[in-house]
Amino acid sequence: MTAAVAGLPDADALRKQVTNVLDGFLERKAGAAAKLRMPAEVAECLRDFLAVGGKRLRPVLCVTGWQAAGGTGIPETVIKAAASLEMFHTFCLVHDDIMDDSGSRRGAPTVHCRLARRHGHGRSASAAERVGTSGAILVGDLALAWSDELLHTAGLTPRQLDAVLPLIDDMRSEVMYGQYLDVTAAGRLTADVEQALHIVRYKTAKYTVERPLHIGAALAGAPLAMHEALSAYALPVGEAFQLRDDLLGVFGAPEMTGKASxxxxxxGKHTVLVALALQRADARQQRVLRTLLGTPRLDAAGADRIRELLTATGARDAVEDLIDARRAQALRVLETAPFPPRAVAHLRQLTEAATARTS
Structure with missing residues (x-):
């Protein structure tokens, strides 16, 4: 993230405020669990997960939406509402790692792997894995429930709650539909770029950028026209964010991304990158891609061969072009958007940080 702009909150300071809210909440949950002789490790597990890192992008965008709609200062109630989005995101990530069978997140073991190791003593490997997966599902479920609790105890007015709850309901449905599309499309290799973009919009663009901005703006009492302007900016940025993520998932350095490459x-994820490669590949390249992609025991040599073809077909460059086009589209929206200058400046920063990132 670039340096703070005059009149804007420092993004690092904002992230720290959100983290403090989450830490305090989870500390209270661990204490309450201990008094009831319940496992405090559940709350501690979530605290450890959050402590490893994370961009806190959704809370930052929520506060930016508040500012874009004319909200003044950054009230504690807004910080707490923004923090609830990060708790919901934690639920999404814990379950996503189970669905993807991922061993690492942010450079640390995923929750299901951590729990499998913690409770694996005296169990077979398969039994430990089952306990880890089951435990992580429940930890994720609690993160979902606690995201609601954080929101409802944030001190929002009845009018604010009435404004944001439908948006949060929409956000949750959209991201789960997007994830469902992603899961059911995996392993079914196709050159359907439009379907891949449809997944991108619902799995990431609306959830990561559009809805957090809408929620922040709703807290400030924004009219419908403000939401429409925010959407015009948010959707191309959100799509570019996921397209960059797809590139990093294949070409990124694990020590930077925190995930295995x-x-x-x-x-065999149905990404725009893969769809474009299949669309552009000749018969020989098609055979290699269809043979290797989606192979559970794919080794490093096979992965290198796929990367070569993703580059040789021009798919990698084409995705970079799509990112550039969406970045430019979002920046054009900001030229005429009805946002205060400080919010425009912040959104410009976020556009670059979201689309040109390396992790």
Whole structure:
């Protein structure tokens, strides 16, 4: 993230405020669990997960939406509402890692792997894995429930709650539909770029950028026209964000991304990158891609061969072009958007940070 702009909150300071809210909430949950002789490790597990890192992008965008709609200062109620989005995101990530069978997240073991190791003593490997997966599902479920609790105890007015709850309901449905599309499309290799973009819009663009901005704006009492302007900016940025993520998932350095670079290839994810490669590949390249993509035991040599073809077919460059086009589209929207100058400046920063990132 670039340096703070005059009149804007420092993004690092904002992330720290959100983290403090989450830490305090989870500390209270661990204490309450201990008094009831319940496993405090559940709350501690979530605290450890959040402590490893994360961009806190959704809370930052929620606060930016508040500012874009004319909200003044950053009230504690808005910070708490923004923090509830990060708790919901934690639920999504814990379950996503189970669905993707991922061993690492943000450079640390995923929750299901951590729990399998913690409770594996005296169990077979398969039994430990089952306990880890089951435990992580429940930890994720609690993160979902606690995201609601954080929102409802944030101190929002009845009018604010009435404004944001339908948006949160929409956000949750959209991201789960998007994830469902992603899961059911994996392993079914196709050159359907439009379907891949449809997944991108619902799995990421609306959930990561559009709805957090809408929620922040709704807290400030924004009219419908403001939501429409935010959507015109948010959707291209959100799509570019996921397209960059797809590139990093294949070509990124694991020490930078915090995830293994083989996961997406082994799963055979239906990404725009893969769809474009299949669309452009000749018969020989098609055979190689269809043979290797989605192979659960794909090795490093096979992954390198896929990367070569993703580059040789021009798919990698084409995705970079799509990112550039969406970045430019979002920046054009900001030229005429009805947002205060400080919010425009912040959104410009976020556009670059979201689309040109390396992790």
């Amino acid at each position: 083989l996961d997406d290839l082994r799963e």
